[in-house]
Amino acid sequence: MKLPVTDLIVFIIITLGNVIFGASFFIRNKTSDQFTSGGGKLPAWVVGMSIFATFVSSISFLALPGKAYVSNWNALVFSFAIPIAAIMASKFFVPLYRNLGSISAYNFLEVRFGAWARIYASLCYILTQLMRTGAILLLLALPLNALFGWNIKTIIIITGIAVIVYSMMGGIQAVIWTDAIQGIILIVGALVCAAILTFNMPEGPAQVFEIASANHKFSLGSFGASLTDSTFWVVLIYGLFINLQNYGIDQNFVQRYMTTSSEKKAKSSALFGALLYVPVSLVFFYIGTALFSYYTAQPDLLPGELKAAGMGDKVFPHFIVNGLPTGITGLLIASIFAAGMSTVSTSINSTATIILSDYYQRYFNKNASEKSSMKVLYISSVIFGFLGITISLALVGVESILDAWWSLASIFSGGMLGLFLLAFLSKKVRNIDAAVGVILGVVVIAWMSLSPLYFTEGNALAFKSPFHTNLTIVFGTLVIFLVGFISMKFFAKKETQSN
Structure with missing residues (x-):
């Protein structure tokens, strides 16, 4: 399918603008402290938006609507646990890390239990980020594959390299500021798409809810006591543990707590990012449900191959390409890219920080100069980025990317x-x-x-x-x-x- 010129221009301006903007921070990124913590001078609202954008990623933007499309709102229960985890993190973990003064989330474990604990946790973190990066790069490739018919693996490689370049050049300042911009683009894109779906139903907006209700699409899952099925309680408990891990001990988040000028600002940024995610995730699930109603009411608009089981992740990209007005398609594709790029760049930066602080400066060069530290950060960024690309290529063909990511996150955490x-x-x-x-x-x-x-x-x-x-x-x-x-x-x- 040929993309209209307007959509192409919108997509290129937003995506290329993000890369150039991120790379421009190279001039302010001359020391390892600036690379890893921004010198502790970043505004709290920007850090909060960055936390939100990092948490969302294209896993939320594509896979959550895909999940709601094929099933119901059971996975939304995961979001209910986020405020609880964020409140606990701001009360207990933020003060802990700020008082320790270490950029590494895992220094605390070495203080308590010795070097083995720090190595164990940091390796688990690196493995988890590799899986996360691989899943996200794959989800980034799906809409462009639907749009142009380009090879998914080629898109993964090009996108991965672009993110590596700006995250390596700009450090945490580039990551956080581009995250903030990408988060705004993401929210606007999701709201616009939800509105278009709602007001383009053949019989009006109420038809979305009529069809969805008749098919039990708003169900939050069974409230039974089963630990075998994906019940309300299983997802809630899983969400509480994963989110407490994210907000309490994940290097992605801990590193951001160190980029503000005070403990109070770090706490407010953590709460802001968490609370913003809950209503936005609700929008994503609504989009998936609205897509179900939209194509149930107009089945001829959905190609036969997308009606097969296991194709839920591709329905939203199809709608973006074929169901949106000119210009909006470019915005939505750019939103998906913005979501994925923010998370991948965060993983690259945080992993490079762990390599420097937990390994290089700890075991190889305790008195490392700024020049050697920056060299390690650059090399680590490139190596991790290409490993993430490799894993993404291996994930091509997985039936449900969301299920795959949740399983891998549980294993490697x-x-x-x-x-x-x-x-x-x-x-x-x-x-x-x-x-x-x-x-x-x-x-x-x-x-x-x-x-x-x-x-x-x-x-x-x-x-x-x-x-x-x-x-x-x-x-x-x-x-x-x-x-x-x-x-x-x-x-x-x-x-x-x-x-």
């Missing part, structure tokens, strides 16, 4: 939250207690993650995990925390008896 909770909530838990907890927690995580692949038939079914995949992070976290705490009590009692 490795129960880090449990280790942090041990360190934060109990001053008596020792190195050995934490190590025992992590070992058993990783065993549980591996069992829950791999059992669907290896315990599939015959007697092996008895060893298969009966729990929903989303609960992997929940059980991993709880096992690490509870085993570590019980170990502390047990060994403390033994020591008391021996004395």
